Amino acid sequence: MKKHDVIIVGGGLAGLRAAWKVSEVADTAVVSKLHPLRSHTGAAQGGIAASLGNETPDSWEEHMFDTVKGSDYLGDQNAIETLVKEAPKTIYDLEHLGVAFSRTEEGKIAQRPFGGHQKPRSCYAADWTGHTLLHTVYEQCIPKTIAFYDEWFALSLAVRDGVCRGIVALDIRTGEVEAFHSKAVILATGGYGRAFKITSNALANTGDGLGMALRAGLPLEDMEFVQFHPTGLYRQGILLTEGARGEGGYLVNGDGDRFMRNYAPEKMELAPRDVISRAEQTEIDQGRGGEGKDFVYLDLRHLGEAKINEKLPQLRDLARSFVGVDPVKDLVPIQPTAHYSMGGIPTTVTGQVISDEKNAPVTGLFAAGECACISVHGANRLGTNSLLDAALFGHKAAVATIEYLNEADFHPFPEEVMIEGVTRVKWVREANGRESAPKLRHELQETMTQKCGVFRDREKLEECLAKVKELQKRFDDIGIGDRSKSFNTEVTEALETQNMLDFSEIIVYGAMQREECRGAHWRVDHPGRDDENWLKHTIAFQKEDGIELRYKDVVITRYPPKERGY
Numbered sequence: 001m002k003k004h005d006v007i008i009v010g011g012g013l014a015g016l017r018a019a020w021k022v023s024e025v026a027d028t029a030v031v032s033k034l035h036p037l038r039s040h041t042g043a044a045q046g047g048i049a050a051s052l053g054n055e056t057p058d059s060w061e062e063h064m065f066d067t068v069k070g071s072d073y074l075g076d077q078n079a080i081e082t083l084v085k086e087a088p089k090t091i092y093d094l095e096h097l098g099v100a101f102s103r104t105e106e107g108k109i110a111q112r113p114f115g116g117h118q119k120p121r122s123c124y125a126a127d128w129t130g131h132t133l134l135h136t137v138y139e140q141c142i143p144k145t146i147a148f149y150d151e152w153f154a155l156s157l158a159v160r161d162g163v164c165r166g167i168v169a170l171d172i173r174t175g176e177v178e179a180f181h182s183k184a185v186i187l188a189t190g191g192y193g194r195a196f197k198i199t200s201n202a203l204a205n206t207g208d209g210l211g212m213a214l215r216a217g218l219p220l221e222d223m224e225f226v227q228f229h230p231t232g233l234y235r236q237g238i239l240l241t242e243g244a245r246g247e248g249g250y251l252v253n254g255d256g257d258r259f260m261r262n263y264a265p266e267k268m269e270l271a272p273r274d275v276i277s278r279a280e281q282t283e284i285d286q287g288r289g290g291e292g293k294d295f296v297y298l299d300l301r302h303l304g305e306a307k308i309n310e311k312l313p314q315l316r317d318l319a320r321s322f323v324g325v326d327p328v329k330d331l332v333p334i335q336p337t338a339h340y341s342m343g344g345i346p347t348t349v350t351g352q353v354i355s356d357e358k359n360a361p362v363t364g365l366f367a368a369g370e371c372a373c374i375s376v377h378g379a380n381r382l383g384t385n386s387l388l389d390a391a392l393f394g395h396k397a398a399v400a401t402i403e404y405l406n407e408a409d410f411h412p413f414p415e416e417v418m419i420e421g422v423t424r425v426k427w428v429r430e431a432n433g434r435e436s437a438p439k440l441r442h443e444l445q446e447t448m449t450q451k452c453g454v455f456r457d458r459e460k461l462e463e464c465l466a467k468v469k470e471l472q473k474r475f476d477d478i479g480i481g482d483r484s485k486s487f488n489t490e491v492t493e494a495l496e497t498q499n500m501l502d503f504s505e506i507i508v509y510g511a512m513q514r515e516e517c518r519g520a521h522w523r524v525d526h527p528g529r530d531d532e533n534w535l536k537h538t539i540a541f542q543k544e545d546g547i548e549l550r551y552k553d554v555v556i557t558r559y560p561p562k563e564r565g566y
């Protein structure tokens, strides 16, 4: 058994920010299924938000209003206030750690416009922002005494009697399962976009932390809110940053028309993502797409080669490599792509995980980053607010953990969680049924994209739910061809698929119950936002006899809900 004061699961921006801070006072370990530098944070391109006001005067109040409105009034305003007030300090802290932000001519941190933000407040490092952040924070973790368990796959949380006592994890290199005993655990396992076929997310974004929470009897919050990003490369889903539109890019349909004038005449291409994704899907569904009619275009040609090379070098490379077009002279084919999980493991503003709709805390368990739901993004996240969320609330979860350590001790490790972990891995490795886990994963992705996507209705959602349940049953009959222990990706992928099947049921079930349109959740059979019945958070539990939904009030402090137009 391994033993550390604090175990952080995940080596992305949230996990590393937390590790950097906690390790000042406690024996800290980072358990990550990937080498930390391969975390999805590294793929973030566009930027990280703060009202620095370096380009035009700005204030946290304006950032707050934009975020509340962007969330379609589902975000908790106490949490959003924390996010926006502490954003500038977070940026300067990161700068002092060594993050090489792009600069204005006078040498200040440059800021560019982003969708849904009224002011240019995205701080960026060309279109390599996440890469720069991740490398810098990781470098700063190296001189600290942090135990890095790279390529360890966390299986389960050891929660007993409302107290978290560590985790159980699989060593991918040896195939052995081990218990990690700790006083506190911080979950920072990232998003779950891989549950969809067309997605911008890395292969590893399979929502394992959500599966771990569910298996420990904990609920998930607002899972029906999945963000679809408007500029995924056609068929690939690979992201082309919103920074492209921030720099002045257009969206045009197959007839060359800048169609956003019909959907968001004021904000045009800088409307929030939910609004633009629906506009694109409408153009496609009504036959105004390009070529085969199933995509629209991003047009950057008027920006010129010099600007594209300076501000959007990665985008140019991605377009050339993956669809063979050069944005300097060609239109780039795009479509909406599953991008971000607004929902997740419910926490308080300090990162403390809660176990029900009444905010009962789980002692010793914290969560931060994309796997957590605080909720600062509500029904729709604004671009550049999530790197901020990960950095800021990763830090906050660390501060709360340090405070907790003052009074915390090691509680006995529940042996049965270890036995369950060993049994689960053995079952998967020795499975000799007729179903193929990769095929089940593929069918899940197909059905989630087709039936639980940008536009939803009861009929499609019912079909989707039936399919997810069928896949869950078929999972019991999987067969594994590779019985080896070392780097057995067939086994780890099957474990991921099991997690995806679990939380996908909650996404679909929550979407079925929520009969309204709010942010990214759009029910064509229930037009309009329904504040009277649905201005509330979904708290979903996985029970023996199915999903149980409970609801929780939204925290409203400054900005009462009003109509959301752009």
Ligand SMILES: Cc1cc2nc3c(=O)[nH]c(=O)nc-3n(C[C@H](O)[C@H](O)[C@H](O)COP(=O)(O)OP(=O)(O)OC[C@H]3O[C@@H](n4cnc5c(N)ncnc54)[C@H](O)[C@@H]3O)c2cc1C
Pocket: 009, 010, 011, 012, 013, 014, 015, 031, 032, 033, 034, 035, 036, 038, 039, 040, 041, 042, 043, 044, 045, 046, 047, 048, 049, 129, 130, 152, 153, 154, 155, 188, 189, 190, 191, 200, 201, 202, 204, 205, 208, 209, 239, 339, 340, 368, 369, 370, 371, 383, 384, 385, 386, 387, 388, 390
């Ligand atoms: C292509 C792309 C571009 C983006 N661009 C932007 C942007 O410009 N601005 C912005 O604000 N946001 C952006 N986002 C969103 C943002 O990058 C993420 O929300 C954020 O980086 C998440 O950080 P994280 O630390 O929570 O998770 P991640 O960086 O995804 O890290 C998750 C970590 O958890 C570990 N892990 C997962 N499961 C397990 C397990 N079972 N056992 C052990 N370890 C595990 C992984 O190894 C990894 O280290 C973008 C996202 C994508 C996909």
